[in-house]
Amino acid sequence: MNDQTTRYSTGILPAQMIRQAIAAGELASDDAALPIDEAQVQPASLDLRLGRTAHRIRASFLPGRETTVESKIERLEMHRLDLTGGAVLEQGCVYVVPLLERLALKKRMFATANPKSSTGRLDVFVRILTDNGAEFDQIAEGYRGRLYAEITPRTFSIRVRTGSRLAQLRLRRGSPVSSDDELRRLHQTVGLVDAASGEPVIKNGLAFSVDLAGGEDGFVGYKARHHCPVIDVDRPAHYEKWDFWEPVRADRNRSMILTPDDFYILASREAVSIPVNYAAEMLAYDTLVGEFRVHYAGFFDPGFGLASLGASGTRAVLEVRSHEVPFLLEDGQIVGRLVFERLMETPDKLYGQGIGSHYQRQGLQLGKQFRP
Template structure:
C-alpha cells in the first residue's frame, strides 16, 4: 500500500533504527499518524532564519549566524521577535521510499509560535527527502508572545509517508458522500476540501480573539492557568464581518465541522486563490479520528490562526480561507485521535490554546 504511516509503523521505525532518540520516548509522543519532536538542551539565538542547502549542515550555518547560545536545562525565555535554532532529541535514517513532512502542533500554532523543522542539505522547511540520514532542528520564532521553554517540550511533529496517496477531487467527493467529511456548510471541493470562517455564531456575538501586543511570558508547561484577558482581546460583531489589522494575529473558527475518518489523515493548507491580504497559519496536521463519532467527536471545528499583511482587510462570514488535503493511511492506526489518548481539541469550537483558562 501507500500512504501516511500509522502509529504502529512509527514504533516499528524506532525499533529498526530509522528513528533514533536521545532520550526514551514519553507517553503520548507517538500520535495516530505522527511523532512529536522534543526540544534538546540548548537554543542558539541566530541573526536570521536560514536553510542549510545541499552540501551544508545546520551546525555549520549556526556557526555562521549564531549570536549567543542559551542553556535550556532549567528553562529559558525565547523572546518575541527573535529567531532561535534548537537541536531536537530525535534524528532520522530514513529508508528509501519513506519521506517525511513536519509541522507545528496545534497549541504551538495557536500561540503564533512559528516553528519549522530544518535538516542538513535541506532545500525546504519541514520537508525531508527519502533516504535522509542526520539530525533534526527546530527553528523557533515567537511572533506574538515570549515563551518559557524546557528540554523535552514538544512544539512540532513529524509525519512519514510511503509514496503519495492524496485524494483526487473525485475521490474526495465520493468519500464525503459516504462519510460526511464536513457539516454546517456546503462541501467546497477543489484541490482539497475548502473551509470558511464563522462570523455569525449561534447565540453569541463573540467570533474570535486578537493577540494583545504587550504581554507577559507564557510558560508552555502551564496548562489551563492563564487568564485569556491578559493576552487576548475579544472580537465581537453583529454584522458578519470584521476588519483585519496589518501584522495582527487572530484566532477564529471555521463555519464547518470537520470529520477525518480513521483510514485517512489530513493536512491544512492555505487557500491558493487571491482572496485578500491575509494568511491562515496552518499548524496543520489533522489525525485519523478527528471529529469522528466513535472517537468522541461529532465533527470538530477547525481553529484558524490568521495573520493579516500589508493592508487592512474585511473578512466576511462564510468566506473560504483554507482547505484540507486528505490522504490515505498506509495502515489503519492502532489508536485514533480522541480515543484513549490525550486529545485537547476533540469536539472543539472556538478555542484558545490549552494554556488558557476556559
C-alpha cells in the first residue's frame, strides 16, 4: 500500500508531472497564439481544447493502421464550420474537430481520453481520434501527432468555440491497474464507499448500483426533453433546468422502465471516495448488465468525494441511455464498476480543493450549464 510520499516508476501522471511533460514538449499546443494553460491541468488529467474548425462528416470512422484522420475527413466531409466566433453543432450530426493539443510521447508512455463530466451530462458523445488509430480514446505508446475530437450531440444541439473543453486526457507509464485484493485493502484503510452503502462488491473493480429509492416524492432523476433550445457549453449556471429536463419518479417497487433512446440522469446508491494517490475510471456499457449504456464520462480524479476534503463520499452521476428495447431498471441493480489505478506520485492539486471542481459534493446534479 502506498502513502502520499511514495514515488513509482509506473502509473498515471499527476498534475506536476503533466506540467513537466508540457515543459519537455511531450504535450504542446498546435497554435502558438494559444499555449496550454494551467487551468487545463487537472489532478490526474489534461483538459483538451477545440481548435478553429469543425468538419461536418457523413459518418463516424476510425482511421485504421495505415490512414490519417485528415484523409478520412477529405473523403467524408460535407461542410465545415469556423469555431473562432462560436458555432452550433446540431443534434444528431457527426463532427470532427482538430484539437489545439498535439502529442510527442516517449517510449512506454500511453494516453487515454474521455469526455468531461459536463459533456456527458449533456448527452454529447465525444471520442478522441489519432492518425493510424484502430481504437477510439486510446493513444498508442510513443504517439507523435495531432489529436482530433469526434463529436455527436445526441439530445441537445450545442454551441462551442475555439478553446471549448469537451474531453480530457490521461497520461500513463506502464499499466498499473489495481488488483481486487489491493482495492479491498484500500477500502479497509480509506473507505472507497460510505458505510451506508454496506460492504462493497469488488470483482474486476468496484461495483456500483443505481439509486431508485428516491425521497418522499419518489424523485430519482431527470429525463431529457426533446426539441430544446441550443445549449452553450461555456455558460455555467445559465439555463433553467426544467426547460430541458423533466423529473423522473420511481414506481412503488422502486423501479423504472427506460424508454429506448431517451436520455436519463440518475445517481449511484454508493457514495464514492477516491484516495489522493489513486484515480479511477467508470467502465463503459457492459452487455452483461443489460441493454443500456450507463455513462459517457468516466474519469474520477484523486480527492473526489474524500472526507478529508469536506465531501464525506460523493455519489456518481449516471448518464443512462437504453438501446432498442425498453429495459426495467430496479433499485440497487449493479450497473457498472470503477477500475482504480495508482498515480506515479501524489498530485500537487486535488479534486475540489480550490480548483473550480463542480461536482465535489454533488447529489443528483445536472451539468454545470444549468442553474441549481
